[in-house]
Amino acid sequence: xxxxxxxxxxxxxxxxxxxxxxxxxxxxxxxxxxxxxxxxxxxxxxxxxxxxxxxxxxxxxxxxxxxxxxxxxxxxxxxxxxxxxxxxxxxxxxxxxxxxxxxxxxxxxxxxxxxxxxxxxxxxxxxxxxxxxxxxxxxxxxxxxxxxxxxxxxxxxxxxxxxxxxxxxxxxxxxxxxxxxxxxxxxxxxxxxxxxxxxxxxxxxxxxxxxxxxxxxxxxxxxxxxxxxxxxxxxxxxxxxxxxxxxxxxxxxxxxxxxxxxxxxxxxxxxxxxxxxxxxxxxxxxxxxxxxxxxxxxxxxxxxxxxxxxxxxxxxxxxxxxxxxxxxxxxxxxxxxxxxxxxxxxxxxxxxxxxxxxxxxxxxxxxxxxxxxxxxxxxxxxxxxxxxxxxxxxxxxxxxxxxxxxxxxxxxxxxxxxxxxxxxxxxxxxxxxxxxxxxxxxxxxxxxxxxxxxxxxxxxxxxxxxxxxxxxxxxxxxxxxxxxxxxxxxxxxxxxxxxxxxxxxxxxxxxxxxxxxxxxxxxxxxxxxxxxxxxxxxxxxxxxxxxxxxxxxxxxxxxxxxxxxxxxxxxxxxxxxxxxxxxxxxxxxxxxxxxxxxxxxxxxxxxxxxxxxxxxxxxxxxxxxxxxxxxxxxxxxxxxxxxxxxxxxxxxxxxxxxxxxxxxxxxxxxxxxxxxxxxxxxxxxxxxxxxxxxxxxxxxxxxxxxxxxxxxxxxxxxxxxxxxxxxxxxxxxxxxxxxxxxxxxxxxxxxxxxxxxxxxxxxxxxxxxxxxxxxxxxxxxxxxxxxxxxxxxxxxxxxxxxxxxxxxxxxxxxxxxxxxxxx
Numbered sequence: 001x002x003x004x005x006x007x008x009x010x011x012x013x014x015x016x017x018x019x020x021x022x023x024x025x026x027x028x029x030x031x032x033x034x035x036x037x038x039x040x041x042x043x044x045x046x047x048x049x050x051x052x053x054x055x056x057x058x059x060x061x062x063x064x065x066x067x068x069x070x071x072x073x074x075x076x077x078x079x080x081x082x083x084x085x086x087x088x089x090x091x092x093x094x095x096x097x098x099x100x101x102x103x104x105x106x107x108x109x110x111x112x113x114x115x116x117x118x119x120x121x122x123x124x125x126x127x128x129x130x131x132x133x134x135x136x137x138x139x140x141x142x143x144x145x146x147x148x149x150x151x152x153x154x155x156x157x158x159x160x161x162x163x164x165x166x167x168x169x170x171x172x173x174x175x176x177x178x179x180x181x182x183x184x185x186x187x188x189x190x191x192x193x194x195x196x197x198x199x200x201x202x203x204x205x206x207x208x209x210x211x212x213x214x215x216x217x218x219x220x221x222x223x224x225x226x227x228x229x230x231x232x233x234x235x236x237x238x239x240x241x242x243x244x245x246x247x248x249x250x251x252x253x254x255x256x257x258x259x260x261x262x263x264x265x266x267x268x269x270x271x272x273x274x275x276x277x278x279x280x281x282x283x284x285x286x287x288x289x290x291x292x293x294x295x296x297x298x299x300x301x302x303x304x305x306x307x308x309x310x311x312x313x314x315x316x317x318x319x320x321x322x323x324x325x326x327x328x329x330x331x332x333x334x335x336x337x338x339x340x341x342x343x344x345x346x347x348x349x350x351x352x353x354x355x356x357x358x359x360x361x362x363x364x365x366x367x368x369x370x371x372x373x374x375x376x377x378x379x380x381x382x383x384x385x386x387x388x389x390x391x392x393x394x395x396x397x398x399x400x401x402x403x404x405x406x407x408x409x410x411x412x413x414x415x416x417x418x419x420x421x422x423x424x425x426x427x428x429x430x431x432x433x434x435x436x437x438x439x440x441x442x443x444x445x446x447x448x449x450x451x452x453x454x455x456x457x458x459x460x461x462x463x464x465x466x467x468x469x470x471x472x473x474x475x476x477x478x479x480x481x482x483x484x485x486x487x488x489x490x491x492x493x494x495x496x497x498x499x500x501x502x503x504x505x506x507x508x509x510x511x512x513x514x515x516x517x518x519x520x521x522x523x524x525x526x527x528x529x530x531x532x533x534x535x536x537x538x539x540x541x542x543x544x545x546x547x548x549x550x551x552x553x554x555x556x557x558x559x560x561x562x563x564x565x566x567x568x569x570x571x572x573x574x575x576x577x578x579x580x581x582x583x584x585x586x587x588x589x590x591x592x593x594x595x596x597x598x599x600x601x602x603x604x605x606x607x608x609x610x611x612x613x614x615x616x617x618x619x620x621x622x623x624x625x626x627x628x629x630x631x632x633x634x635x636x637x638x639x640x641x642x643x644x645x646x647x648x649x650x651x652x653x654x655x656x657x658x659x660x661x662x663x664x665x666x667x668x669x670x671x672x673x674x675x676x677x678x679x680x681x682x683x684x685x686x687x688x689x690x691x692x693x694x695x696x697x698x699x700x701x702x703x704x705x706x707x708x709x710x711x712x713x714x715x716x717x718x719x720x721x722x723x724x725x726x727x728x729x730x731x732x733x734x735x736x737x738x739x740x741x742x743x744x745x746x747x748x749x750x751x752x753x754x755x756x757x758x759x760x761x762x763x764x765x766x767x768x769x770x771x772x773x774x775x776x777x778x779x780x781x782x783x784x785x786x787x788x789x790x791x792x793x794x795x796x797x798x799x800x801x802x803x804x805x806x807x808x809x810x811x812x813x814x815x816x817x818x819x820x821x822x823x
Contacts, residue, residue, distance in 0.1 A: 022538075025545075029534055037526040044522035047513060050120050054512035056255045057262040060501035061270055063088045063248040087496060088248050089408075090393065092240050093400030094273055095252065101232045103276075104269045109135065110261070111175060111231050115146065115222040122146070122222060127260030130216075133223055134208040137176035141225040142183070142204040145170060149209070149221040152193065157209060159200055160191040172204060175228060235265060249500070255512075259505045266503035274495040280396065282493045289486035296479040303476050306469045313465050317458050329448055329455070330463050334470050336445045340438060341475065347434040353384070354427040357420050380426040387419045544753045550775055553755060554762040559595070559745065559774035560588035562625060564781045570624040570655045573631040574683050585632040588776065595743035595772045608715040611722050612741035616729035616757035620749040621778040623651045626724035629745070634686035638719040641678070641687040645737060646726045647698035650691035656681055663692025667710060668701045674713055687718075698726075702736050711740045729757055744773040750780045 094100050105111060114129045115122040131149075135141065148160040163170065163185040170183045183204050194200050199208050205225070235254070243249040252270070254262045394412050402409050455463075544550060547558050563581045565572050573582045592611065611629065615622040623646070630642040644652040645664065653660045658679055666672040679688045695701055714721050723741065725734035738744060746761055764770040 025538065026531065026534055029530060032530045032533070033527065036530050037523060040522035040526035041519065044518045048515045048518055051513040052121065052257050053510040054255050054257060055259045055262065055508055056253055056511045057259060057266060057503050057505070057508070058251055058253045058501070059266045059270060059499065059503035060243065061250050061252065062498045062500055063091045063250060063496055064498065088250070090396045090400060091273070091277075091497065092250070093397065093402060094276075095238055095240060095269065096236050097400045098232055098236065099399060100269070100273060100276070101235045101238075102228065104265065104272050105228060105231050105235065106137070106175065107272060108264060108268055109133075110235075110265065111173075111226045111228045113222075113224040113226055115224060117220060117222075124256075124258040124261065125221075126258050127264075129221060130211060130213050131221075132210045132212055134210050135175075136206065138174060139206045140172035140174045140179075140181060140204075141207070143171040143173045143180075143225050143227060146222040146224055147205065149223060150219070151196065151217055153217065155196050156193055157196040157200075158191065158193045159202065160189070161185075161204070163188050163190070170204065171227075173225060173227065178228060235269075238266075238269070252503075259508065263503045263505050270497065270499055274497040277497060278493055278495045280392070281496070282490050285486055285490050285493075289483060289490065292479055292483045292486060296476070296483055299472060299476040299479055303469070303472045306465070306472050310465045310469050313461065317462070329451055330466060333445065333448050333463075333467055334474075336441055336448070337467065337471050338474055340441050340445070341471065343434050343438045343441065347431060347438065350427050350431045350434065354424055354431065357424055357427075377426070377430055380423070380430055383419060383423045383426055387416065387423055390416045390419060541751075542755050543751045544748050544755060544777070545751060547777055549755070550748065550758075550777065554758055554775070556746065556758075556762055556765050557774050559591045559776055560584060561780045562588070562621070562628075562776060562778045564779050565621075565624060570627045571631065571683075572624075573628045573635065577635075581628075582632075585628045588629065589632045589636065591774075592743050592745075595774055608718065609720050609743065610711065610715065610741045611720065611743045611745060612725055612734065612737055613723065613745045613747060614725045614734040615727045615747040615749075616753055616761075617727050618649060618730070620727070620747050620753055622727070622747045623724055625745070625747050625776060625778060626722055627652065627655060630686055630720070630722040631683055633720040633722070634683050637685065639685050639717070640720040640722065641689065641714060641718045642722045642724065643689045643714070644691040644724050645702070645733070646724055647691050647695060647701065647733070648726055648731065650694070652688065652724060653690040656688055658688075658690065660690050660692060663690040664710070665692035665695050665701065668704060668706045669695075670706070674710065699731070699733060699736070702733055707737075707740070728761060738770060742772065744770065746773060746775050747778050748775055749778045752779070 112133050112135070113124065114126045114133075116125040116129070117123075142161070145161060145163070148158070148162075150158045150160070152158050166185050166188055170185065172181050172183050173179070174181075185204070190202065190204075192202070196209050196211070199206060237254075239253045239255075241251045241253070243251050252266060254266055256262050390412055394409070394416065397406075397409055397412070404410075404413075547561060550558055562584045565581050567576060567579075567581075569575065572579060573585050576582060592609075613622055613626045613629070626642060630640050634640040642652065643664065644650055646652075647665060650660055650663075653663075656679070662672060662677055664677060667674060667677050674689075677689055677692070679690070681688050701707070711721070723737060725737055728734045746758065748758065758775075761770060761773070765773055
């Protein structure tokens with residue numbers, strides 16, 4: 001029942017997670033963390049220096065429809081661009097359109113790159129370079145190749161190009177019409193000196209250098225003419241964000257390596273689009289004024305001619321005034337003439353607009369606006385203005401790149417078709433009304449003309465001249481007034497785009513590289529990778545690493561811990577008595593008495609102690625422990641003998657510089673006596689019996705009666721008998737010798753012995769088959785991985801740093817190797 005409870009407790013312990021040993025192991029790898037941290041921080045520092053800096057520049061604008069206050073209902077030159085959402089979305093689309101950005105790039109000549117040699121690359125030095133390149137857009141320039149510029153003297157400049165080879169053709173660009181031709185260099189290196197005040201002319205480029213300020217002689221600069229399409233594509237990636245949802249406030253931002261270039265581009269882009277938007281907004285008004293001005297000039301010439309003819313008539317007839325009856329008729333005729341003129345103008349406009357709408361589809365970009373004629377019918381005016389608004393919006397969306405299948409474009413086209421139909425119907429009705437009005441006015445005019453014939457002939461002629469002059473003068477005055485109104489409206493036009501916050505370099509830090517972030521990530525990786533290494537290594541490692549693991553997994557108690565032996569021989573206690581390893585054996589010597597106390601009352605040789613040492617497999621340090629245990633007892637004044645009973649793989653003789661020709665095997669086969677096989681050693685109070693020649697039947701020899709006789713004899717001569725036996729995991733010899741021992745020591749080597757190797761001996765101990773046995777953890781090195789100072793009961797060898805640790809410093813090479821190992 002006790003064993004069952006023990007097994008249950010063991011399983012519970014195994015299932016639980018003990019973080020303390022894991023933490024000790026992680027801390028023990030502190031050197032690895034230091035190394036990985038240094039490497040990671042070095043990589044982060046290099047990345048922060050190598051990665052090109054990137055800055056973000058912003059500008060804030062508002063997009064709000066601004067109605068010209070000087071536009072009136074009579075001039076009808078005002079245009080509505082649609083709702084606020086439509087205009088905002090249109091402006092957004094135009095900012096990212098190819099047409100707009102190409103115009104800005106050409107205006108700023110951003111296809112010219114100004115470069116300077118940097119630490120890692122050619123740096124963009126736009127704005128800080130001491131000169132400016134002036135080009136003729138109609139001239140071809142060498143594309144995508146660095147052109148070196150070096151001022152050698154005050155007014156001298158050296159131009160150089162490295163073509164690398166003379167076989168590949170190079171592209172030459174002309175930026176006015178975006179033409180491209182090929183050029184084959186005649187030599188690899190082109191270099192020529194020019195007067196900086198003259199135009200630089202070469203077979204592949206032509207430009208003028210305009211100095212902006214003093215320059216450094218012999219310093220190298222580079223210019224490069226880029227493909228305009230690639231530059232435009234770069235700036236089309238402008239980021240536009242609504243500052244607040246549902247408003248017309250927009251934040252425009254660009255990222256790049258040169259803040260000056262970004263500032264100029266953003267401000268110019270807003271300025272260019274604002275200008276274009278103003279021009280589009282009054283395009284119809286401009287065309288109207290142009291048409292009015294043409295008519296105005298014609299009427300002015302005609303008025304001047306009529307004035308001359310009227311003056312001549314008055315002078316020739318000496319008739320300067322019209323009598324009262326004729327004057328009455330003249331005033332009525334003039335009144336009707338003015339009414340007819342207005343009706344005919346309105347009728348002509350109505351016919352032109354109706355015919356235009358019927359004969360043109362939605363692909364046209366121009367619709368005549370009702371700007372020169374009074375149309376008093378409110379429905380027609382409203383529908384016509386709405387149609388102009390829709391067509392204008394459609395044209396703006398098309399210029400911004402919105403396709404015909406876009407939902408918004410489909411909706412606008414449907415609305416245009418519907419509104420056009422209504423306008424045509426309104427115009428047809430209005431046309432018929434004007435025709436009827438003209439017919440009635442003509443009837444009244446015919447009646448007055450008949451009455452006019454009743455006055456004298458000369459007065460009739462004077463009325464005729466005066467009538468023509470009056471009609472022309474009235475038309476002239478009307479056109480002059482309309483021209484003034486249209487001009488005033490155009491001059492007072494304002495853009496819908498208002499700049500709230502211009503783009504400006506105010507010392508913004510770079511957004512890339514993210515220096516702090518890179519250092520933080522590097523430190524995290526410097527911790528994570530070693531942790532993964534430690535965890536994976538721990539998962540794959542099934543060897544014994546600490547006393548806690550032994551006590552947790554097995555029932556046999558731990559007698560002590562032996563530190564790592566850095567000596568060249570196994571005689572650590574004798575050769576280095578002040579070392580930590582020697583101290584651990586002294587502590588172990590004191591602990592062994594607890595195993596032998598229960599046997600003292602039974603054994604007639606109670607003052608004699610026989611100690612057997614074994615292990616699981618070869619290589620765990622069993623022989624080294626046997627030699628030093630015997631040495632520790634001998635140096636304490638106890639007469640001790642070390643017996644090598646590992647008959648299959650003897651080793652003890654090597655450390656004492658004797659041969660293995662004669663040993664216990666010779667005694668067991670009755671060839672030699674105990675005295676003949678016993679060797680004296682240089683260690684006081686310590687004798688040695690080696691195994692002797694390797695026999696063909698080791699187990700049978702050990703089971704023989706001579707073995708019992710052998711140990712009985714030794715117990716009469718020695719205080720302590722230390723037996724070095726074969727590993728129990730390989731052969732059963734050690735089990736046959738347990739009956740002769742008072743205490744048994746099972747050697748476990750740190751990071752070498754596997755966890756399952758001790759199960760057999762531990763089961764025998766639990767079943768009572770083996771007694772008076774204890775584990776020794778050999779070759780132990782703490783390094784903080786398994787805890788600190790398990791207890792003085794296990795010896796000073798458990799941890800280093802005490803006064804007994806002498807001459808055990810490792811080489812630099814060994815320390816580096818130990819960083820990546822547990823030992």
